[in-house]
């Protein structure tokens with residue numbers, strides 16, 4: 141259908157298959173096949189079509205049409221199909237099909253994740269997501285990065301945050317059992333304790349120390365019971381890791397990468413983004429003036445492309461927050477006094493949306509609020525961490541320069557009670573040919589959220605996994 145709509149000229153005979161979005165006046169079918177946000181209008185010769193067939197052209201039905209591609213008299217479309225033959229491929233009972241042509245709530249659509257993709261908005265979101273993931277690969281491949289598939293089942297907790305899903309093999313003959321004969325879930329993957337990965341970083345680092353520049357792009361899992369609009373239990377993460385890069389290089393890479401993929405999608409998905417922008421404008425109209433966003437979606441994306449991300453140290457950020465006045469309507473109730481505290485999302489949003497009004501890279505965080513593998517600064521209390529914060533999203537990237545000094549790393553692990561023996565292979569990177577290296581993780585769904593202007597992360601992944609959504 142996309143190709144037909146982009147034809148140079150009329151054509152005597154064309155074919156199309158797709159799903160009926162609407163059927164008006166017993167004559168006009170809006171047909172969509174998922175290739176584009178646009179439907180093609182198919183004009184049915186109702187006088188020469190059986191009453192039975194006409195009755196079966198219902199929203200959701202799959203049909204095939206054959207006819208002539210002609211200039212359309214209707215507004216908003218150049219071509220339409222003058223139907224000569226129409227075949228019903230699959231009926232859709234209008235009494236039962238949930239996706240009727242009216243506005244459904246996002247909650248309702250989430251419960252029907254298998255059908256919501258048949259709506260305009262979700263079709264657009266999923267095409268944008270697909271193009272974005274292609275852009276991710278293209279960016280790194282053009283730069284000579286090697287794509288690495290890190291394990292999904294793993295024995296290590298890369299973030300040391302203990303938010304892991306345990307992997308359980310069904311009991312087999314050799315299943316370890318406790319004394320009372322029950323399955324020993326602590327040692328359950330063929331005798332070992334394993335989890336679903338929270339991050340491919342540690343394995344990625346070992347590859348970067350051989351291949352130089354690598355990236356991962358795969359599913360990651362967090363057993364956090366946080367029911368926010370920014371967290372999923374299963375999400376996709378992109379994790380580049382580069383030997384000999386320091387934190388500055390890491391920031392440059394992250395900024396360049398994000399701008400590249402956004403530019404790519406703005407060019408390739410113009411129609412879908414325009415549709416999503418319109419959808420958002422409608423939604424904004426329901427909000428009070430003060431809460432409406434200042435920029436329309438495409439302007440917001442352009443803004444990110446045309447402006448450098450602001451680089452600010454954690455210490456400077458705390459000063460800004462200390463000197464900020466509490467907001468009257470309490471939207472930003474952020475006062476932070478203590479150096480060393482972790483920033484809450486309202487702090488991050490204040491910095492990005494109210495203070496700097498652009499994407500922000502925060503760096504040099506206190507060591508005690510960050511993961512064990514980050515490189516300790518000379519001050520002995522901050523680490524070479526960086527988080528990238530985006531307007532409307534908060535943290536979109538977390539990364540760091542890694543601690544490449546064996547002794548310092550081991551000492552840190554000891555202090556945190558991380559078992560050296562379990563991470564012996566990771567420590568080997570520091571034992572043999574250690575070097576400065578850095579990397580980051582970008583939460584793919586948070587990027588898709590930003591690009592599509594959606595507000596709930598459950599709406600930018602095909603089948604969201606959250607404490608409420610584990611069906612399908």
Ligand code: 4AD
Nearest residue numbers: 339341371372375379536537538539579580581583
């Ligand atoms: O900040 P995080 O936890 O960092 C890491 O996992 C590092 N190992 C990355 C690295 O340096 N290679 O997660 C990275 C990003 C976050 O900034 C956020 O965008 C996303 O992953 N993220 C989530 N996205 C959706 N749902 C969740 N529960 C997420 N947790 C993190």
Ligand code: MG
Nearest residue numbers: 527535537538
């Ligand atoms: Mg983080």
